[in-house]
Amino acid sequence: MPLNRTFVRLIASLALTIACGTGYAQKIKELANVGGVRPNQLIGYGIVVGLDGSGDQTTQTPFTVQSVINMLTQLGVQLPPGTNLQLKNVAAVTVTGTLPPFSRTGQAIDITVASIGNAKSLRGGMLLMSPLKGADGQVYAVAQGNVIVAGAGASAGGSSTQVNQLAVGRIPNGATVEREVPGGVGDGDFITLALHDADFSTASKMAQVINAGMGATTARALDARTIQVRAPQDPDARVSFLAKLENLVIIPAEAIARVIINARTGSVVMNKAVTLEPCAISHGNLTVTISARNEVSQPKPLSGGETKPVQNADIEVKAEKGGVTAVPKSASLNEVIRALNQIGATPQDLLAILQAMKSAGALKADLEVI
Numbered sequence: 001m002p003l004n005r006t007f008v009r010l011i012a013s014l015a016l017t018i019a020c021g022t023g024y025a026q027k028i029k030e031l032a033n034v035g036g037v038r039p040n041q042l043i044g045y046g047i048v049v050g051l052d053g054s055g056d057q058t059t060q061t062p063f064t065v066q067s068v069i070n071m072l073t074q075l076g077v078q079l080p081p082g083t084n085l086q087l088k089n090v091a092a093v094t095v096t097g098t099l100p101p102f103s104r105t106g107q108a109i110d111i112t113v114a115s116i117g118n119a120k121s122l123r124g125g126m127l128l129m130s131p132l133k134g135a136d137g138q139v140y141a142v143a144q145g146n147v148i149v150a151g152a153g154a155s156a157g158g159s160s161t162q163v164n165q166l167a168v169g170r171i172p173n174g175a176t177v178e179r180e181v182p183g184g185v186g187d188g189d190f191i192t193l194a195l196h197d198a199d200f201s202t203a204s205k206m207a208q209v210i211n212a213g214m215g216a217t218t219a220r221a222l223d224a225r226t227i228q229v230r231a232p233q234d235p236d237a238r239v240s241f242l243a244k245l246e247n248l249v250i251i252p253a254e255a256i257a258r259v260i261i262n263a264r265t266g267s268v269v270m271n272k273a274v275t276l277e278p279c280a281i282s283h284g285n286l287t288v289t290i291s292a293r294n295e296v297s298q299p300k301p302l303s304g305g306e307t308k309p310v311q312n313a314d315i316e317v318k319a320e321k322g323g324v325t326a327v328p329k330s331a332s333l334n335e336v337i338r339a340l341n342q343i344g345a346t347p348q349d350l351l352a353i354l355q356a357m358k359s360a361g362a363l364k365a366d367l368e369v370i
Contacts, residue, residue, distance in 0.1 A: 028193070028206060029246035032227070035192035036183050037101045042140055042175075044095040046130030047071065048113065048122055048147060054166075055091040055125075056117035064092040064117055071128070091119035095130050095143050097175050105180055108173035111143050121166035123149040132175055143175035185238060191231045198224040201253030209250045214241075257365035259354060268350050270365065279362035 047067050048055075056064045065085050072079060079085075097111040113127055125147045132141040147169035185191055195203060203221040210219035210229060219229045229245065232238050257273035299305025357363040 025249050025251050027246065028209075028248050028250065031202065031250070031252060032193040032195045032206070034185055034242065034246075035194055035226075036185060039101060040099040040134055040140070040181055042097045042099055042132035042134055044130045044132040044143065046093055046095050046113070046127050046143065048091045048093050048115075048119075048125035048127050049089060051089045051091060051119070051122065051125045053088045054119060054121040054123070055087060055089050056115075056119050058085060058087050061092060061117035064090055067092055091115050091122060091125065092117045093122070093127070095127065095132060095175075097132055097141065097143070099134070099140055099177065099181060101181075101183075103177045103180060105177055107177045109141060109175050109177065111171050111174045113147050113169050113171060115167040119167055121149065122147050122169045123166060125169075127171060127174070134181075138179060140179045140181070141175040141177050143171065145171040145174040147171055185231075185242065189230055189233065191229050191238075191242070192222075193219075193227040193229060195225045195227075197255075199253055200224045202250075203227055205250050205252065209248050210245065213248050214245060258368065259363070259365045260368045260370060261350065261354065262370055268354070274363070274365040276357070277362045277364065279357065279360060 045067075047064065058065050064087060068085060068087060068090060069079060092115070093113045094116050095111055095113055097109050099109065103109070111132070113122060115122060127144055127147055129142060129144045131139040132143055134140050148171065149166055149169040193206070195206075200221075203224055203226070207219045207221040207227050210227070211217065214229075217230070219227055221227050231241050255271055255273055257271065257275065259268065259270040259274060261268050295309070297308045299307065354363060354367060358365075358367045
């Protein structure tokens, strides 16, 4: 499907999420985070029960059987030695979540559950109590609840269809924080601000804005990412200071020209700093069609031959003509999109086209494939 206006508008709107351009004012809290104020990743292991026959095949996932036996033993159920468990409704999963900064005991957080065996689907299952550990090996949360799967699938008579991934699900507010992460916004005379993207110009501008709004010599840029800020030592005064600081507005330096391509979905996002040099592009499609005809070879009567199936395959290669398109020099995002639309390529084709333009020096941007 050729690039259409809706896709073009989507590119232009998403560009603001990856970079900002000259003249676009932002608050400090949109550009940097306070040192020590960070989330922490959690991970755990658990089992999902209550599946409708779509769980792990226990002959290939012995750890699922072992997990169920260990759980039953802890609950006081002793199984006879050598018991062969057929657990079609159980799946072994990894449980992951993010512990936000300043999380307190009893707070609920979202978690993601993903199969690590060969379960076909987690839809309709329930995660049993699973501890979530941090990088230090300590348990910081406990997860349990009904799994919500965004995908859908159906099968009948040997045919099946599926939309999205069925072996991964989420549990909103599915974990409860049991241990708090020590830390805060610092106990000394200074706090640090860390820019999301290292940039000397933006770091210098941020220090100047803080000094103008909070008093001279309050801040100084240590490098392209770190700004050191003098703050009150009293906790209440420090919170009020940070509340005012994070809402100061600056105009950051112009972003680096960047194009981000999702090779799996064909999505392309570029910021307003992307430019094109004059070039010529030839684009065409190559289609290979293979068709098979199943026939039967029938011998003549009384010939003593055997009836055998015969498969004949026809292969057709069709190359559509692709004319040479001249792409003029483009200095703005709208002009770049207009030039790419002239090629008549699909979003999936843009990956190869942009990579070729980058290699030829026509695309003035950093190309990132995710």
